[in-house]
Amino acid sequence: xxxxxADPKKVHVAHQWKHGSPLIACCFSPDGKYVxxxxxxxxxxxxxxxxxxKVEWKAHDSWVRDIVFxxxxxxxxxxxxxxxxxxxxxxxxxxxxxxxxxxxxGWIRNLSVAADGKTFASAGNDRLVKLWDxxxxxxxxxxxxxxxxxxxxxxxxxxxxxxxxxxxxxxxEWTIADGKLQRKFQGGEVLLTNNxxxxxxxxxxxxxxxxxxxxxxxxxxxxxxxxxxxxxxxxALLFDMKTNKKVRSQPGSGIKGIGWQLSWLNxxxxxxxxxxxxxxxxxFWRPDSDKEFHRFKLxxxxxxxxxxxxxxxxxxxxxxxxxxxHKLTPKPPAPKKKAKKK
Amino acid sequence: xxxxxxxxxxxxxIARRQFLGGVAGGAVGGLGMLAASPAAKQLExxxxxxxxxxxxxxxxxxxxxxxxxxTNTGGPFRAIxxxxxxxxxxxxxxxxxxxxxxxxxxxxxxxxNGDHGKGNYHMQYGRQKMPGVSLPILGAVCxxxxxxxxxxxxxxxxxxxxxxxxxxxxxxxxxxxxxxNGKPPANSERxxxxxxxxxxxxxxxxxxxxxxxxxxxxxxxxxxxTYSYERALQLMERxxxxxxxxxxxxxxxxxxxxxxxxxxxxxxxxLENGATFVKLDHSNYDTHNENFNFHLEQVPEFDKGFAALxxxxxDRGMLDSTMIVVMSEFGRTPNINKYYGRDHWGNAWxxxxxxxxxxxxxxxxxxxxxxxxxxxxxxxxxxxxHTYLAGVGLDSHxxxxxxxxxxxxxxxxxxxxDELIT
Numbered sequence: 001x002x003x004x005x006a007d008p009k010k011v012h013v014a015h016q017w018k019h020g021s022p023l024i025a026c027c028f029s030p031d032g033k034y035v036x037x038x039x040x041x042x043x044x045x046x047x048x049x050x051x052x053x054k055v056e057w058k059a060h061d062s063w064v065r066d067i068v069f070x071x072x073x074x075x076x077x078x079x080x081x082x083x084x085x086x087x088x089x090x091x092x093x094x095x096x097x098x099x100x101x102x103x104x105x106g107w108i109r110n111l112s113v114a115a116d117g118k119t120f121a122s123a124g125n126d127r128l129v130k131l132w133d134x135x136x137x138x139x140x141x142x143x144x145x146x147x148x149x150x151x152x153x154x155x156x157x158x159x160x161x162x163x164x165x166x167x168x169x170x171x172x173e174w175t176i177a178d179g180k181l182q183r184k185f186q187g188g189e190v191l192l193t194n195n196x197x198x199x200x201x202x203x204x205x206x207x208x209x210x211x212x213x214x215x216x217x218x219x220x221x222x223x224x225x226x227x228x229x230x231x232x233x234x235x236a237l238l239f240d241m242k243t244n245k246k247v248r249s250q251p252g253s254g255i256k257g258i259g260w261q262l263s264w265l266n267x268x269x270x271x272x273x274x275x276x277x278x279x280x281x282x283x284f285w286r287p288d289s290d291k292e293f294h295r296f297k298l299x300x301x302x303x304x305x306x307x308x309x310x311x312x313x314x315x316x317x318x319x320x321x322x323x324x325x326h327k328l329t330p331k332p333p334a335p336k337k338k339a340k341k342k
Numbered sequence: 343x344x345x346x347x348x349x350x351x352x353x354x355x356i357a358r359r360q361f362l363g364g365v366a367g368g369a370v371g372g373l374g375m376l377a378a379s380p381a382a383k384q385l386e387x388x389x390x391x392x393x394x395x396x397x398x399x400x401x402x403x404x405x406x407x408x409x410x411x412x413t414n415t416g417g418p419f420r421a422i423x424x425x426x427x428x429x430x431x432x433x434x435x436x437x438x439x440x441x442x443x444x445x446x447x448x449x450x451x452x453x454x455n456g457d458h459g460k461g462n463y464h465m466q467y468g469r470q471k472m473p474g475v476s477l478p479i480l481g482a483v484c485x486x487x488x489x490x491x492x493x494x495x496x497x498x499x500x501x502x503x504x505x506x507x508x509x510x511x512x513x514x515x516x517x518x519x520x521x522x523n524g525k526p527p528a529n530s531e532r533x534x535x536x537x538x539x540x541x542x543x544x545x546x547x548x549x550x551x552x553x554x555x556x557x558x559x560x561x562x563x564x565x566x567x568t569y570s571y572e573r574a575l576q577l578m579e580r581x582x583x584x585x586x587x588x589x590x591x592x593x594x595x596x597x598x599x600x601x602x603x604x605x606x607x608x609x610x611x612x613l614e615n616g617a618t619f620v621k622l623d624h625s626n627y628d629t630h631n632e633n634f635n636f637h638l639e640q641v642p643e644f645d646k647g648f649a650a651l652x653x654x655x656x657d658r659g660m661l662d663s664t665m666i667v668v669m670s671e672f673g674r675t676p677n678i679n680k681y682y683g684r685d686h687w688g689n690a691w692x693x694x695x696x697x698x699x700x701x702x703x704x705x706x707x708x709x710x711x712x713x714x715x716x717x718x719x720x721x722x723x724x725x726x727x728h729t730y731l732a733g734v735g736l737d738s739h740x741x742x743x744x745x746x747x748x749x750x751x752x753x754x755x756x757x758x759x760d761e762l763i764t
Contacts, residue, residue: 022678107638227636228631
């Protein structure tokens with residue numbers, strides 16, 4: 001889709017708009033003209049790009065953890081902590097709920113739409129992954145076997161497999177046709193911490209297969225020396241799609257936070273949005289190195305990220321109530337100031 | 343396991359010493375034998391007991407007893423109705439909600455404190471900590487005030503870890519906490535190479551020597567020493583009381599296999615067999631980071647064990663004689679921080695009580711719409727301490743007689759929450 005390649009080293013904040021409450025999740029519309037967000041005020045927001053004109057509305061009985069769009073360009077699906085999926089006509093002047101589905105028992109943490117847009121997957125605290133018919137909201141298949149809450153899911157563009165990652169770093173590949181577990185990826189357990197505070201902490205926060213189908217990337221946290229006090233570091237893991245084995249551990253060294261979400265960029269690099277007690281960052285790695293080649297300090301801790309359809313912009317949402325649009329292209333020169341008239 | 347709080351404090355570290363050694367040593371020395379119990383004249387014939395559950399680190403009142411859904415402080419969890427019309431709890435307490443008619447809530451607590459150590463002391467000792475002043479902890483006060491001399495069970499048991507606490511102050515080590523872990527006390531079994539007959543002979547000889555010594559040089563210390571041996575002997579005969587594995591399978595199923603459920607079952611077993619005060623912890627609620635994920639992990643685990651305990655006490659007819667206390671050192675901030683966490687907060691929070699003489703299904707105190715301040719019937723830790731004592735039928739204004747000197751059981755400047763006491 002994108003004519004030009006993203007240049008992560010040129011990343012800069014192009015737009016930022018403030019809501020009345022800390023934000024949780026974000027998603028671009030397929031036409032790229034809007035970014036949608038959810039907030040701690042139980043509301044959803046539609047932001048027009050570049051004007052920042054906002055429309056907001058309330059729906060779920062709880063927070064919305066994830067937002068996705070279907071390929072019709074109008075239907076948006078939100079995943080609530082109230083067991084529900086809600087389908088929206090998101091482009092209406094005042095967005096309206098089209099359909100509500102009680103989809104999981106407990107929080108729905110993540111959604112993923114198939115490349116053909118006909119199906120989507122959901123992951124929840126009932127330890128299940130579910131595949132849905134996007135046209136009518138009917139359940140097609142349930143994938144069961146995770147022993148902990150499922151934090152993330154990803155539908156492969158081949159339409160045959162779905163991936164899921166849970167709180168314990170257990171990453172699985174399932175066959176869509178029969179719902180069977182195909183394989184597990186080895187080494188994800190680094191994303192789980194059990195320590196002397198008596199808590200279980202970690203999880204696969206983001207999951208995506210690289211466009212060249214060589215790697216499955218997962219992000220989360222490690223080095224959690226004080227989970228209850230937010231002392232941990234973000235990390236991305238790369239798994240070889242052929243061998244199931246972990247081939248890269250890409251830490252955000254020296255940063256305190258969690259890798260909340262990831263996206264493969266069209267230049268072949270991986271972008272991760274991190275946030276935590278060390279502030280917010282966009283971190284960029286290439287598959288051939290454990291060390292990131294660029295990091296960009298964000299004005300505040302990030303909580304979610306989405307890649308624009310043009311492949312050249314990232315949206316992030318933040319605790320400081322802002323949604324920010326970052327361009328991965330050179331910053332245009334500042335307009336010259338007019339000389340003052342004497 | 344040593345629990346380290348997010349903020350670095352170690353308030354709940356438990357020393358590991360041998361259980362039986364603690365029992366035997368517990369009665370020796372101190373002023374325990376000098377303090378006369380004021381309870382005998384107050385209590386009914388039914389033995390009053392207490393089970394105290396300490397939510398270590400600071401349970402969020404918003405994710406438990408005082409939910410504020412759909413407010414700016416509410417977080418993602420919903421509120422659910424309970425067995426008492428009009429009372430709602432967090433959805434994380436779905437099992438407990440069914441027993442609300444056996445419980446009560448204090449929702450107007452303002453302890454003006456956000457420090458783990460101070461909060462721990464306030465809630466368990468009922469007073470401000472003063473330099474050079476040592477006070478007995480709630481368990482020791484209850485063990486002393488509710489003591490039944492014919493009961494061989496220790497009065498003050500702490501589930502988890504071992505050893506003997508240094509927490510009974512002027513009441514004497516006899517009322518200090520004893521650690522139990524759901525297994526028979528270590529070294530409580532008669533050695534295999536010692537026959538029952540030889541053991542009996544050995545004890546008979548000890549008693550004879552003690553009696554002879556006492557004829558000429560009897561003191562309170564020698565009495566205490568003798569008492570400790572006799573008590574240890576009685577405990578050896580009842581070692582199975584401490585062994586939770588003796589409970590039937592359906593009880594293990596009811597309480598759950600998780601460690602907290604097993605500790606609740608151990609508590610019920612000990613209470614049923616005569617323990618006066620049993621305390622257990624549930625950890626760790628010091629959730630400055632990811633408060634919602636951690637409460638999602640921990641509160642349902644608490645809910646399962648706690649609801650089983652409440653229901654089981656009721657089913658066994660023990661509820662009227664067993665007061666239930668669920669406390670923390672403080673609550674957590676209504677404000678949600680940038681790590682989805684909640685911080686320390688003592689200005690508007692809640693505890694749960696039940697059983698004993700606590701009014702069933704009562705709610706005392708109220709916070710405002712988003713839980714940032716108390717707007718009705720504000721109370722603090724001294725009121726709560728008085729209420730715990732009143733909840734087992736004690737007059738909390740009665741003093742202990744410590745060596746002829748009256749020492750108040752609770753801060754005399756305060757009193758119980760009367761409307762909670764039946």
